[in-house]
Amino acid sequence: MATLERRPLVAANWKMQLTRAEAATYCRALLAGGTASAVEILLLPSYPLLGTVTEALAGSAIALGAQDLSPEPGGAFTGDVSAAQLVDAGCRYVICGHSERRRLHGEDDALVAAKARAALASGLAPIVCVGESREERHGGRTFDVLARQLEPLPVDPRLVLAYEPLWAIGTGETATPDTAADAHSYLRSRLERRAGAEQAARQRILYGGSVTPENAPALAGEHDIDGFLVGGASLDPMRFRAIISSFAVP
Numbered sequence: 621m622a623t624l625e626r627r628p629l630v631a632a633n634w635k636m637q638l639t640r641a642e643a644a645t646y647c648r649a650l651l652a653g654g655t656a657s658a659v660e661i662l663l664l665p666s667y668p669l670l671g672t673v674t675e676a677l678a679g680s681a682i683a684l685g686a687q688d689l690s691p692e693p694g695g696a697f698t699g700d701v702s703a704a705q706l707v708d709a710g711c712r713y714v715i716c717g718h719s720e721r722r723r724l725h726g727e728d729d730a731l732v733a734a735k736a737r738a739a740l741a742s743g744l745a746p747i748v749c750v751g752e753s754r755e756e757r758h759g760g761r762t763f764d765v766l767a768r769q770l771e772p773l774p775v776d777p778r779l780v781l782a783y784e785p786l787w788a789i790g791t792g793e794t795a796t797p798d799t800a801a802d803a804h805s806y807l808r809s810r811l812e813r814r815a816g817a818e819q820a821a822r823q824r825i826l827y828g829g830s831v832t833p834e835n836a837p838a839l840a841g842e843h844d845i846d847g848f849l850v851g852g853a854s855l856d857p858m859r860f861r862a863i864i865s866s867f868a869v870p
């Protein structure tokens with residue numbers, strides 16, 4: 621459970637899904653349930669939906685973010701999108717280094733760190749995804765992988781980490797609360813070593829990987845789990861809302 625220093629953040633990673641009309645309908649349904657102030661709610665649509673979602677969320681407390689960005693500030697980079705363009709489109713957050721980008725687009729730790737720096741330089745909060753594969757976990761290398769992924773990242777209190785074990789993403793196999801808590805507490809200890817206890821206590825670490833309304837409450841109860849990055853279950857606004865509520869309990 622997040623602490624007073626860390627307001628829970630629950631983010632919907634829609635991935636490459638939904639049309640503008642579907643996104644607008646989704647936002648109406650989500651807003652109809654009100655927005656609990658104890659939890660920061662974030663939608664992460666793909667680029668062509670950003671304008672529609674900004675309009676649909678106008679006047680609400682729900683934040684907007686993007687799923688990726690270029691490390692470059694601008695110029696001849698066909699197909700890429702810069703941090704400044706995302707800020708201009710109304711974004712406050714951006715995912716960096718989602719495992720689908722690392723795996724399908726060959727993004728390495730250095731590129732992910734460059735993206736996180738570019739985000740921070742423009743005033744966006746990066747949500748940097750880290751996590752081990754099934755093979756790495758079985759080989760006892762989970763913490764080594766997390767340490768390696770963390771190492772090149774900028775030290776900044778605005779940076780949000782998302783622990784997303786690869787074997788849990790889109791598989792229906794969630795990390796148990798104990799397994800996730802171990803990884804989160806390890807990540808917090810690494811943050812402490814890098815930035816000091818005070819800053820580490822303020823940084824949020826989200827869990828992602830097959831989060832559902834059914835498994836969210838037990839995960840949300842863990843001390844170092846400060847929110848969720850939700851894929852599949854976030855596509856239904858009612859299920860997403862139920863996941864948000866797992867943190868809204870006093």
Ligand code: PGA
Binds near residue numbers: 828829849851852853
């Ligand atoms: P999932 O995706 O909830 O569908 O497992 C999480 C993510 O990829 O961010």
